[in-house]
Each structure stands twice: as C-alpha cells, then as structure tokens.
Amino acid sequence: MARLIPEINSNLNLNIIKQLELKNINTVLDFLEEDPDRLCTITGLVYKNIIEIRRQILAKFSAKSKNGLECYSKMLIMTAKINTGIKKLDDLLEGGLLTGNIYEICGLTGIGKTQLCFTIASHVTSNLKQPVYYVDTKHDFSSQRILEIMRTNHLNDMEIQTAMENIKVIRVKDIYEMTTFLHSLGSMLENMPCRLIIVDSITALFTPFLNEQRNDGLGLMNHVAATMKNISMTYQTVFVTVNLATSFIDNDDMDAQTADVCWYGDIRPKMGKAWMHMPSNRLLMHRPPNGPDDQIDVTLIKSTDLPLTKKCLLKITSGGMEC
Amino acid sequence: MRPIQTLPLPGNVISKLLGGGFLFCEDVFEDGGKKIRSEAKERLHNLPTEVLTNLESILDCPKPRTAMHLYNEEIKLEQIVTFSQSVDKLLDEGITLGEITDLSGASGSGKTQLCLQLCISVQVPRILGCVQGEAIYVDTNSGFSAPRLEEIAKASYSKCVNAIRVQKLDMEQLPVDHRAWLEGIRHIEVQSWEQLLATIYMINGIVKSNSKVKLIVIDSLNFPFINMENTLSRTELVCRIVKQLQTLAENFNVAVVLVNQLTTRIVKQEAILQPALGDYYGHIIPKRFILACEANTQQTHSIAVYKSSSLPTSSVEFMITGNGIEDV
Numbered sequence: 001m002a003r004l005i006p007e008i009n010s011n012l013n014l015n016i017i018k019q020l021e022l023k024n025i026n027t028v029l030d031f032l033e034e035d036p037d038r039l040c041t042i043t044g045l046v047y048k049n050i051i052e053i054r055r056q057i058l059a060k061f062s063a064k065s066k067n068g069l070e071c072y073s074k075m076l077i078m079t080a081k082i083n084t085g086i087k088k089l090d091d092l093l094e095g096g097l098l099t100g101n102i103y104e105i106c107g108l109t110g111i112g113k114t115q116l117c118f119t120i121a122s123h124v125t126s127n128l129k130q131p132v133y134y135v136d137t138k139h140d141f142s143s144q145r146i147l148e149i150m151r152t153n154h155l156n157d158m159e160i161q162t163a164m165e166n167i168k169v170i171r172v173k174d175i176y177e178m179t180t181f182l183h184s185l186g187s188m189l190e191n192m193p194c195r196l197i198i199v200d201s202i203t204a205l206f207t208p209f210l211n212e213q214r215n216d217g218l219g220l221m222n223h224v225a226a227t228m229k230n231i232s233m234t235y236q237t238v239f240v241t242v243n244l245a246t247s248f249i250d251n252d253d254m255d256a257q258t259a260d261v262c263w264y265g266d267i268r269p270k271m272g273k274a275w276m277h278m279p280s281n282r283l284l285m286h287r288p289p290n291g292p293d294d295q296i297d298v299t300l301i302k303s304t305d306l307p308l309t310k311k312c313l314l315k316i317t318s319g320g321m322e323c
Numbered sequence: 324m325r326p327i328q329t330l331p332l333p334g335n336v337i338s339k340l341l342g343g344g345f346l347f348c349e350d351v352f353e354d355g356g357k358k359i360r361s362e363a364k365e366r367l368h369n370l371p372t373e374v375l376t377n378l379e380s381i382l383d384c385p386k387p388r389t390a391m392h393l394y395n396e397e398i399k400l401e402q403i404v405t406f407s408q409s410v411d412k413l414l415d416e417g418i419t420l421g422e423i424t425d426l427s428g429a430s431g432s433g434k435t436q437l438c439l440q441l442c443i444s445v446q447v448p449r450i451l452g453c454v455q456g457e458a459i460y461v462d463t464n465s466g467f468s469a470p471r472l473e474e475i476a477k478a479s480y481s482k483c484v485n486a487i488r489v490q491k492l493d494m495e496q497l498p499v500d501h502r503a504w505l506e507g508i509r510h511i512e513v514q515s516w517e518q519l520l521a522t523i524y525m526i527n528g529i530v531k532s533n534s535k536v537k538l539i540v541i542d543s544l545n546f547p548f549i550n551m552e553n554t555l556s557r558t559e560l561v562c563r564i565v566k567q568l569q570t571l572a573e574n575f576n577v578a579v580v581l582v583n584q585l586t587t588r589i590v591k592q593e594a595i596l597q598p599a600l601g602d603y604y605g606h607i608i609p610k611r612f613i614l615a616c617e618a619n620t621q622q623t624h625s626i627a628v629y630k631s632s633s634l635p636t637s638s639v640e641f642m643i644t645g646n647g648i649e650d651v
Contacts, residue, residue: 003346109606110605145633164389173570176329179325225327243605244606
C-alpha cells in the first residue's frame with residue numbers, strides 16, 4: 001500500500017488527504033520526503049501529529065530487522081533438500097534440490113526437459129507424498145504420461161490417485177497471468193504448504209516480447225524473477241524453471257559472440273544476459289554427439305553452493321528419467 | 324506488492340494511475356483484488372467504461388486443477404484417424420482434438436497428402452468411432468489439389484461403406500455420396516503473412532459460429548514468412564499465431580495441424596536440415612512429427628515422433644497411394 005489512506009492514522013482523514021493530493025502528495029513516500037513544516041500548513045495539523053504519522057508510516061512500511069540467531073534457527077527448521085528420485089542427479093546435487101533456490105533446466109528442443117520435470121513431479125508426489133504446483137505455459141502437461149511413469153514404478157491405483165491429486169496444474173496463458181499467479185501463490189502456500197513449484201516453461205512467456213523496441217518484456221521478466229525469489233525465500237520452496245537453449249548463431253545476436261556463455265561449443269540458454277543471473281542453479285541437458293541416441297548428459301553449469309561442471313548420464317524410459 | 328506496470332493495461336491508463344499515486348495493485352484494489360477502490364474509480368472516471376469493466380477481472384488467477392482432473396479430461400479427447408493403422412498407432416489413435424500438432428518434413432515427404440487425408444477423415448461418421456466434423460484448410464503455398472482430394476474422398480467413402488456393411492450399421496449415417504465430404508472443407512488461400520494473421524482472426528469467428536469445424540490445417544505455416552528478414556519479428560508473429568490457435572483449439576475442441584518445411588542451418592560449418600521457424604517455435608509447440616520419403620523401391624514414406632510430452636520416440640512407414648494414406 002503506497003497511497004495515503006485514512007487507515008494509517010486517525011488524524012489523516014479524507015479531507016486532509018484531498019488537501020495533500022492537491023499539492024501532489026499522493027503516496028507515503030511523497031509524505032516522508034516533504035518538509036514537516038510545509039505539511040503542517042497544507043493539512044492544518046499540528047507538528048506533533050505530523051511526526052506521529054511519519055513514525056507510523058515508517059513502522060508499517062519499512063523492512064523489519066531480525067537478529068542473526070533468529071535467521072539461523074529459522075533456516076535450520078525451514079530448509080530442506082528435496083530429492084529428485086533420480087539417484088545420479090541427486091548425487092550431482094549433493095542430496096537434491098535445496099529450498100529457497102531457483103533451479104533452471106535448459107536444453108535444446110525435444111531433449112527431455114519436460115520429461116525430467118514429469119519425473120521429479122511424480123517422485124515428489126508419490127514417494128515423498130508432498131504436493132507440487134506445476135505451471136504449464138505451453139499446454140503440454142500430459143497426465144497420461146505421469147500415469148505411465150507411476151505405473152512403471154509399481155505404484156498401486158490408490159497411491160497413483162492420491163499422487164495425481166497432489167499435482168496441481170496451472171495453465172498460464174501469458175506473463176500477466178503468471179504474475180497474477182505468483183502474487184496469489186503466497187496465500188495458496190499458506191493454505192496448502194508446498195515445497196516444489198515447477199514452471200514449464202519460462203521461455204514461452206517471453207516470446208511476445210522478442211522484437212519489441214521498449215523494454216517492457218524485460219521489466220516484466222525481472223518482476224517475475226524477483227517475485228519467485230521472494231516466495232522461495234519466504235516459504236522456503238524450490239522453483240524449477242525450464243528454459244530453452246539454442247545453438248543458433250545469428251549475426252544480430254551479440255550474446256553468441258561471447259564464448260564464455262556457451263557450452264559444448266555453441267549451446268547457450270535463451271532469454272538473454274539478465275536472465276542468466278536469475279536462477280541460482282542451472283542444469284544443462286545435452287545429447288553427447290557420439291553417444292547412444294537415448295543418452296542425455298546433465299551438467300551443472302551454474303550453482304551458488306555446489307562445485308560446477310559435474311555431470312551425469314541419464315536416459316528417458318517409460319518410468320521417466322533414469323540412470 | 325505488485326506494481327501496476329505489470330498489469331496488461333494500455334499506457335494511458337497506467338500513466339493516469341501512476342500520476343495519482345496509484346503505484347501498486349493494492350492501491351487500486353481492495354479485498355484481495357476483488358473490488359476496485361472508490362478513489363481509483365474516481366481517478367479513471369473520464370476514461371471509457373470498458374477500462375473499468377476490464378479492470379474488474381484483471382486479477383483473476385487461473386485455477387489450479389489436479390493431474391487426476393486433467394487425466395479424466397484427457398481420456399475424453401477424441402482423435403482424427405488417418406486410415407493407416409500403423410500411423411494411427413504412432414500418433415496414439417490419431418490427431419488429437421484440442422491440441423496443436425506440427426508436421427515437419429522435406430518437400431515430397433507427404434505432408435500435404437496427410438493433411439488432405441485428415442480433411443476427409445475428420446468427416447467420417449460417429450458410428451465408425453470418428454468425429455464427424457468439418458475442416459478448414461488454409462493454403463499458403465498453393466499445394467491444395469481439389470482433384471486429389473476428390474480421389475481420396477472417393478476411396479475413403481468406399482472404405483466407410485464397407486466398414487458399415489461389415490459391422491451391420493446404419494447406412495443412413497453416411498452422406499449419399501463422397502462429394503458431400505468435399506463440401507465440408509473450406510479452402511482459404513493466403514498470399515502473405517499479413518493475410519495469414521487476418522485469416523486466423525476470421526477462423527476464430529467461423530469456429531465460434533460453426534461448432535462442426537473440428538480440424539484446422541495450415542499448409543504451410545512457414546511459407547508466408549520465408550521472405551521476412553527480421554527473424555525476431557517473424558518468431559514473435561509465429562508464436563502469437565500459435566498462442567491464438569492454442570486458445571481456439573482448447574476452447575472449441577478443434578485439432579490444429581501446422582505444416583512446416585525443412586530448412587538448412589549451418590552448425591559448425593556443416594549444413595544440416597532442420598524444421599523451419601526456429602527454436603522458439605519448436606519449443607512452444609507441444610507435438611512435432613517428422614515426415615520423410617524413404618529411399619527404397621516401394622516408395623514408402625515414414626513418420627517419426629520428434630517431440631511429444633506423452634509419446635515415446637518411434638517411427639513407422641506408410642504409403643501414399645491413389646486411395647490416400649495406407650499401411651505398407
């Protein structure tokens with residue numbers, strides 16, 4: 001709440017707010033920046049009241065401080081590592097996905113990014129018995145495939161039903177709906193605690209802004225990223241996002257010229273440099289050129305807490321991603 | 324707090340709100356986004372009333388649905404058969420309604436033939452387990468051939484007559500002759516990408532007013548964009564078309580088939596053939612199949628799963644005969 005409203009202080013009635021508006025003082029920030037003496041003359045309130053309002057605004061709107069011990073003990077209680085159910089991947093991640101982080105799975109089209117998401121979602125809901133939010137932006141969530149994965153892993157019908165009730169799919173059309181979802185996610189998580197949110201894919205939301213001259217798309221993308229970070233820290237959840245990678249080198253594309261962002265010669269994540277910094281951990285899926293067709297290399301190429309360039313070999317089977 | 328710049332509103336509404344100190348959604352809405360505050364209404368009072376009505380539903384969040392719920396919906400989806408059992412098996416019973424399917428392949432690989440067959444198959448009556456709908460064929464590269472369509476219709480019609488006779492079903496369900504099936508296909512010829520965009524809007528209207536349309540074919544999607552130099556704006560337009568068709572497919576339970584050609588891409592000084600329209604397009608379409616012409620004496624064709632979230636990778640062979648698409 002940034003606008004001045006009567007709820008802030010009993011002295012701040014609608015009349016006074018009208019007066020302030022005429023002088024172009026609309027928001028709490030405008031109020032704080034204005035000289036108290038001048039506020040006295042505009043509002044007709046006494047100096048003491050103005051100072052009181054200021055103090056209340058500061059108490060209500062500023063960030064609160066916590067001591068280090070509080071933070072530490074909260075972290076000990078709240079953080080968790082969610083294992084993915086894929087042994088080699090868990091070894092690579094030293095236990096699993098760490099809460100409070102954003103992970104990114106990137107790779108070329110058709111490599112198996114969505115399959116990896118399905119496998120993780122199936123494992124978390126069936127074996128760990130935890131709910132999962134699955135944000136589907138490309139309209140390709142396949143519950144029949146989820147069923148196949150669970151059947152192959154020898155679950156009985158009852159278990160499958162409970163697990164599939166626990167995967168909550170949200171079909172999102174555009175980045176605006178995504179933002180709305182993220183802003184209502186807080187209250188959803190309070191009603192139903194959930195540690196894993198899969199976003200498949202973030203890239204599809206960005207396509208309408210590819211060719212725009214203004215930077216609206218970038219602003220929206222940053223807002224989505226910031227909100228995801230905020231939620232992941234406050235509720236200690238994991239976000240797994242899917243991003244496309246490309247090997248295409250376009251003359252207009254300056255990113256391609258800088259070799260330090262490419263892997264395997266020319267593969268690099270899409271969505272530009274700003275996004276490169278958003279996820280704290282990034283996994284690159286790649287099919288080795290000389291290996292068998294079904295083998296997929298998963299490499300950790302960005303991480304805040306784990307050693308880099310560790311890799312593991314996975315393959316897609318009817319039971320999902322396996323070693 | 325959500326900045327109002329993140330709302331899908333026109334620039335003038337946003338600047339009007341910002342000027343009045345409405346920086347966040349919480350300043351404009353109360354009750355968790357359900358109601359617009361009276362101050363905000365006052366601020367926007369001299370703008371058209373649509374702005375306010377639009378604003379009321381702007382914070383509606385898509386509802387989460389469980390995978391179980393989606394499963395029950397998914398198994399109800401119907402398919403359009405191809406008249407080739409092996410191809411149907413690969414496609415998981417056929418081309419699914421309510422979804423977008425991409426068919427990529429080099430010239431002569433049988434893309435258009437498959438599409439013509441689908442335009443006929445979609446009209447096969449319900450008693451034979453088909454959808455009994457109509458088709459819209461958007462032709463961008465003049466590949467549509469009416470005589471060939473008539474040929475396929477004739478052959479498919481006699482197959483249906485046989486099937487009905489064998490299963491002792493009601494012959495009345497079938498139209499009197501195969502020409503009726505030609506009437507069920509709307510052919511739209513498109514010359515440029517501007518026309519294509521307009522056509523998509525027009526199709527929206529047709530499908531809304533005629534619920535019998537169950538198949539939309541765009542043959543081919545990449546052709547109108549071939550001369551476009553700015554690849555980014557091409558990708559943006561193509562993605563926008565896909566988004567619109569996606570909504571259309573989902574809301575009206577229509578199958579959308581996008582035909583795509585192959586293009587040469589230079590990777591590490593080597594030329595390789597790839598589906599056209601780039602990575603972003605390849606990423607946002609849920610299903611892609613590649614068609615190819617096999618180099619053997621029987622002149623068979625093959626179709627392979629290139630990308631799908633539900634089907635395993637596999638490929639089968641089929642034949643293009645005078646009768647349309649058939650098993651080898």
